[in-house]
Amino acid sequence: MSDNASDLARRMARQAEAVCRHYLSNGRREGRYWLVGDARNTPGRSMFVRLKGTESGKGAAGKWTDAATGEHGDLLDVIRETRGLVDFKDVAEEARTFLSLPHPEPERQSSPRLAPAPTGSPEAARRLFAMSQPIPRTVVDTYLRNRGITALHGTGSLRFHPRCYFRPDEHSPTESWPAMIASVTDLGGRITGVHRTWLAPDGSGKAPVDTPRRAMGDLLGHAVRFGIAHDVMAAGEGIETILSLRMAARRMPMVAALSAAHLAAILFPATLRRLYIVRDDDPAGDGARDSLIERANAVGIDAIVLSPTLGDFNEDLRLIGIVALCANVRVQLAPEDVARFVAAEAM
Numbered sequence: 001m002s003d004n005a006s007d008l009a010r011r012m013a014r015q016a017e018a019v020c021r022h023y024l025s026n027g028r029r030e031g032r033y034w035l036v037g038d039a040r041n042t043p044g045r046s047m048f049v050r051l052k053g054t055e056s057g058k059g060a061a062g063k064w065t066d067a068a069t070g071e072h073g074d075l076l077d078v079i080r081e082t083r084g085l086v087d088f089k090d091v092a093e094e095a096r097t098f099l100s101l102p103h104p105e106p107e108r109q110s111s112p113r114l115a116p117a118p119t120g121s122p123e124a125a126r127r128l129f130a131m132s133q134p135i136p137r138t139v140v141d142t143y144l145r146n147r148g149i150t151a152l153h154g155t156g157s158l159r160f161h162p163r164c165y166f167r168p169d170e171h172s173p174t175e176s177w178p179a180m181i182a183s184v185t186d187l188g189g190r191i192t193g194v195h196r197t198w199l200a201p202d203g204s205g206k207a208p209v210d211t212p213r214r215a216m217g218d219l220l221g222h223a224v225r226f227g228i229a230h231d232v233m234a235a236g237e238g239i240e241t242i243l244s245l246r247m248a249a250r251r252m253p254m255v256a257a258l259s260a261a262h263l264a265a266i267l268f269p270a271t272l273r274r275l276y277i278v279r280d281d282d283p284a285g286d287g288a289r290d291s292l293i294e295r296a297n298a299v300g301i302d303a304i305v306l307s308p309t310l311g312d313f314n315e316d317l318r319l320i321g322i323v324a325l326c327a328n329v330r331v332q333l334a335p336e337d338v339a340r341f342v343a344a345e346a347m
Contacts (some may be wrong), residue, residue, distance in 0.1 A: 005076060005088065008095045012075040013062025015099070016051045018026070019075050022098065031091070039073065039081040039163075040176075049078075059109065069139075069178070069201040071162045081163065084174040109245045125184070125194040125217035131161035139178040142203030143183045149243045150316040151250050157183045158239075159222050165199055166209060177207040182224045182239055182257070183216060187267055193217020195224060195258055196346060216257055221267040227253030229269050235292070236278025236308065236313075237263050237285065244313040245278055247322055248329040252276075252341035260284035266289035274302045274334065280312045306332050333346055 012019050020027060020034035026035025026043040046068035053061040065072040079098075080091045088318045118124060133255025135141050135152070138160035144152065166177035178196040184193035195215045198207035206212035211318060224239055234254040236242050242256040257263035260280070264287070268275070275296050279285050289305055298304040309328055310318045315347050330338055 003034070004061055005092070008099075009074045009076050010055055010094055010112045011063060011099055012079075012095060013055070013060065013303075016049065016062045019078065019098070020049055020051070023075075025293075039064065039071065039078050040066070041082050049075075058230055059289065060314060062218055069162070079178060091156040091308055093269075120216045122126075122192050122217040126191045127193050128161070128164075128196075129159060129181055129183050132161040135160050135180070139199050139201065139203040140180045143199050143205070144182065144243065146239075147240055147314060148246075148249065149240065149314075149321070151243075151247050153250070154227050155243075157185070157226065158279055161184075163198075164198065167205070175209070177201075177209070178203075179207075180239075182256075184215070184219055184222045184223055185340060186222050187269055191217075192222050193219050197239070219258065221262075221265055223255035223262075225255050227251075229255070230271050231273040232276075232341070233269065233272055233274075234276035234278055235263060237288070238312065238314075239278055240314045241278060241312045244317040244325070245252070246330065248326040249318060249333070249337075249341045252277075253338070263288040268296070268299065268301060272301055273339065274279050274304065274337070276333070277303055277305045278281040278313065279305050279307050281308060281310070295324070303336065304332070 001309040007026065017034065019030065024034060024036045024041050026041050027034050029051065034051055035045045036049050037045050042227065047064055049064040050059065050061055053059045062075045063072065070292040076091055076095060079085065079094050085091050085093055085094065135155065135158050140158065140160040159181045161179045161181050161245055163176040164181070165174050165176050167174045178201055179199060180197040182195040183191045184191055184195060193216055196214065198209055198212045223235070226242065232252065234252055235243060235257060236245065237257055237260055239256045242254045246254060255266065257266050277289050277292050279289050292302040309324065310316050310319060313325065316328065330342060
């Protein structure tokens with residue numbers, strides 16, 4: 001018997017109402033739909049599951065949409081969310097148990113099945129990024145704009161995942177939240193890790209969890225990149241700090257190293273001649289600045305520190321405004337870089 005996701009989803013859809021009564025017990029049927037709060041069985045009415053319809057395509061039975069968040073999926077997603085499952089094999093096992101299907105025969109050694117990626121590995125990071133989608137018109141877009149960041153050109157390193165798994169600790173159940181997924185790449189552009197920022201479903205802020213930011217994969221020396229650096233580059237810690245600086249210097253290549261320790265260890269492109277160090281106003285930021293200046297000067301790279309007026313450049317953008325941010329940045333750049341990288345409308 002096939003363990004194919006689409007086959008299992010079709011079988012579940014044929015029993016859509018029974019599936020909803022079992023996994024979405026806090027909802028109720030109204031006409032051709034089952035109404036519930038969300039795919040995690042929260043009481044409410046914003047999510048609706050189609051109980052009758054075609055086997056595939058538009059109007060298919062078993063398909064659901066959450067009107068509050070824009071999320072959508074099939075009944076396998078319902079199983080995954082309500083049971084807190086991570087791996088598809090566990091979702092498939094639960095579905096087969098519900099359908100009373102026999103267990104699949106062990107696969108032959110020659111079967112070209114994709115092996116699970118080790119948790120937290122670069123391969124797991126690459127798969128998560130590949131599963132995500134571009135950010136325009138998503139919760140990520142809303143979140144960044146709420147923080148004053150509207151210059152979203154060249155942000156292909158950022159993606160959106162509507163239901164990124166989050167586990168507070170090894171003893172807690174798995175949750176899922178919308179997330180901004182950022183690719184961490186080496187100098188050659190190969191993904192070595194990802195950074196996840198879990199978000200509130202409406203994009204108003206970060207998700208209400210203890211650690212809404214986490215990274216995975218091989219991070220040391222690498223960074224989240226915006227633009228391709230040649231002779232000039234800016235480097236800082238946080239993604240939002242760097243994106244805020246790009247509001248003033250929109251054409252300058254920049255990287256976010258994700259922490260002070262990783263900022264101090266970033267690798268330099270062979271062609272780099274001037275490095276702008278985007279400093280956060282705290283002791284860790286000062287230590288990263290000093291270490292990076294020493295490393296850059298040792299290989300003949302001119303290092304210039306860019307300092308915010310407040311705690312970081314996103315605070316500047318939100319609290320004192322884009323005009324003051326641009327004025328502060330311009331006076332710290334080399335004159336030739338003002339003409340080269342600062343857009344005329346920001347001057």
